[in-house]
Amino acid sequence: MSLKLGDIAPDFKAESTAGTISFHEWLGKSWGILFSHPADYTPVCTTELGTVAKLKKEFDSRNVKVIALSVDPLDSHLGWVKDINETQHTEVNFPIIADPVFLVAKLYDMIHPNASDKFTVRSVFVIDPDKKIRLTITYPASTGRNFDELLRVIDSLQLTAKYSVATPANWKRGEDVVIAPSVKTEDIPSKFPKGHTIIKPYLRTTPQPDL
Numbered sequence: 001m002s003l004k005l006g007d008i009a010p011d012f013k014a015e016s017t018a019g020t021i022s023f024h025e026w027l028g029k030s031w032g033i034l035f036s037h038p039a040d041y042t043p044v045c046t047t048e049l050g051t052v053a054k055l056k057k058e059f060d061s062r063n064v065k066v067i068a069l070s071v072d073p074l075d076s077h078l079g080w081v082k083d084i085n086e087t088q089h090t091e092v093n094f095p096i097i098a099d100p101v102f103l104v105a106k107l108y109d110m111i112h113p114n115a116s117d118k119f120t121v122r123s124v125f126v127i128d129p130d131k132k133i134r135l136t137i138t139y140p141a142s143t144g145r146n147f148d149e150l151l152r153v154i155d156s157l158q159l160t161a162k163y164s165v166a167t168p169a170n171w172k173r174g175e176d177v178v179i180a181p182s183v184k185t186e187d188i189p190s191k192f193p194k195g196h197t198i199i200k201p202y203l204r205t206t207p208q209p210d211l
């Protein structure tokens with residue numbers, strides 16, 4: 001059965017390029033991104049892992065720990081990391097889980113047999129500090145992910161966890177947000193003192209409240 005939003009992210013112990021990891025303990029009080037890629041020494045995956053390494057400052061500033069996974073063994077990961085560093089002009093600065101017996105891949109339903117029964121698809125799980133799954137995305141092997149989009153989603157998840165707001169289509173940090181339907185119109189001025197606009201009774205906006 002596939003994991004659903006709000007489920008507790010399954011815990012596991014696995015070998016990685018940063019040693020043995022007990023997942024929940026490793027996450028601690030941080031947000032987490034667990035993402036799988038189909039295979040080591042493949043072109044799209046090489047660019048993805050290099051891109052994630054270059055975004056470390058952005059993940060750190062949002063209190064997000066990142067961890068990758070493929071079903072290749074640890075010695076393969078260690079050799080491939082050297083290629084990523086060389087070709088992507090960076091240093092891989094996050095662990096890559098080695099999952100040759102599909103322990104984590106099965107736990108997180110990362111094997112989609114109609115795509116391949118040998119390799120994980122490009123799954124993403126965003127996990128909050130309570131270990132709840134807050135976002136899942138699945139991409140096919142042929143399409144590299146947009147990691148700026150993941151940062152954008154994390155900005156939205158962290159903002160909407162604190163305030164009674166939602167973020168509209170294509171929202172980016174700094175732009176106006178939507179006031180949650182649960183907020184009564186008469187309560188808006190006290191909850192959102194920066195001002196608000198009522199476009200329709202169900203569509204009310206306010207400047208991003210935490211800036």
Ligand code: BEZ
Pocket residue numbers: 038039042043044045046141142
């Ligand atoms: C890639 O990362 O380039 C890739 C991996 C598996 C299938 C197709 C492409």
